[in-house]
Amino acid sequence: MIAEETEREIDRLLALGKYSRREIARRTAVSHSTVARIANGTRQPRxxxxxxxxxxxxxxxxxxxxxxxxxxxxxxxxxxxxxxxxYRERSVRHAPGAEPRRDDACRQSDPRRPRDARLHDDFRGRGESRR
Incomplete structure (x- = not known):
């Protein structure tokens, strides 16, 4: 989500008509697709x-x-x-460059978990099934 001030600045720059959408994206440090959604009116209101x-x-x-x-x-x-x-899981999962969730990594290496359960998780992680 971007700040409301940034959204207003994008609207102002679009109304001026002097800058391309990519230039506006560079100036406001948002993606060009965000600028396009604001310009087209398809951005969901927060x-x-x-x-x-x-x-x-x-x-x-x-x-x-x-x-x-x-x-x-x-x-x-x-x-x-x-x-x-x-909410946190959804936002972390969709964040750019998101790393695997910490609790999954801990669960894999937990020596108290049975070896079979850890192997099952390894198979699931590669998209294979044990059957």
Missing amino acids: PHPEERLAEILARRDEGPPRRCPDCGGMVFMPCLLCDARL
Whole structure:
């Protein structure tokens, strides 16, 4: 996501008509495809943090805390921790130059895991199956 000030600057430079989209991208340090999406009006508007928080809080149950089936914590459902982890996983997975997730690497080298489970993970990682 880019800052709102950067988006306004791109709009201003596009309105001037003096610069190409690639030149605007260089000047504002964003990709040329981002400039194109702003120019074409296809860029999705970013929800304001207050609206996002209101949406999350509106989804919560009013009942007593329950055990989360995913993380095991006692939480008011839906679990905000699981939502945050899912958001982080999605953003890291799609980040340019993203490295493998640390928990996967630790899981592979964990000596407490049975050898068969580690081998199974190796096969899955290469797209092969054991069957």
